[in-house]
Amino acid sequence: MIVALIIACEVGFWLLLAAGLALRYLAKKPRLGAAVLLVEPLLELVLLAVTAVDLKNGAAPDWKHGLAALYIGYTVAFGHYTITWLDAHAAHRLAGGPKPPGAGYGKARAVHEWKLWLRTLVAAAVTLALLQGAILYVGDDGDTGSLESWQFVALRIAGIHALIAVGYTIWPKKAPRTAPADPVDALFTKSRR
Template identity: 65%
Template sequence: MIVALIIACEAGFWVLLAVGLALRYLARMPRTGAAVLLLEPLLELVLLIVTAIDLKNGAQADWKHGLAALYIGFTVAYGHYMIKWADGHFLHRFAGGPPPVRPPKYGMPRARHELKLWLRTVLGMAVAAALLQIAVWYVGEDGDIASLRGTQGAAARILLIHGVIALSYLLWPRKDPDQGRTATSTTETEPGPTRKTLR
């Protein structure tokens, strides 16, 4: 049941996003579209309530409850970011808006972008870890909490792996290949000394 609800919440997220943006730009109903988009957090709230009720009714805490916590944490951290991304693309494609700003690809700008994404992951995993800890306290040390503790460990590993990836962009920044070609081209086209200068 929990897994099916997670899938339904994910599908519902994209459905509400599409409907909200369509109302906002295609139907020219920005307030109604914004109201639909504001319903997005209710999906995570429903998942949280159902998960809590499932545990309260005596269900054994297992990986499904841990997955629900990770999903809620991810949507808390990245939900607004994904809505903003989709809004920019929808505005450009259907409402004549400017092209969406793409994330930088090279150098320190890319490193800063990756750091910001990692900070979102920190928030998401912190939310997931907190929800899992609440579930641990609820079940009690005498209950089977191994899967919940295991999911907390998985959250820590996700955070660590993403942190290493973000750090790699800082330690080994990618160089813009066009920058080298531009510098070479400029050097080749520089005028050499004229005969008058040599005199």
């Protein structure tokens, strides 16, 4: 049941996001679209409540509860970021808004990656807190090994993402070469190679 609810929450997230953006930009009802987008956090609250009730009713803690905690942590850290990112792109594509800036290159890209890592760190912290709460709730009577293993999964994800950010810091992504605007310059550039 928990896995089905996680899938339903993910599908619901994208459906609400699509509906909210469609209302904002296609139907020209920005307030209604914003209201629909504000409903999205309720999905995670439902998942959290159902997971807690499942444990309260005596369900053995297993991978499904860990996955639910990881999903909630990810959504807390990246949900608003994802909505804002997609909103900016929808405004550009559907309402003639300015093109959103990309992650950039060089130092700007490294800073962007570190900011994303901080979000991953928040996701890991939320996941760890939820799992620790579940471990304390279950107590010594139940086997909490599965929940503890999910705590290590959250820490590993944060560690791997830190390595990615370090990689962008040490080996910054370079901007692609742009083609010369003048065709004559293009001929001279090719002949020099």
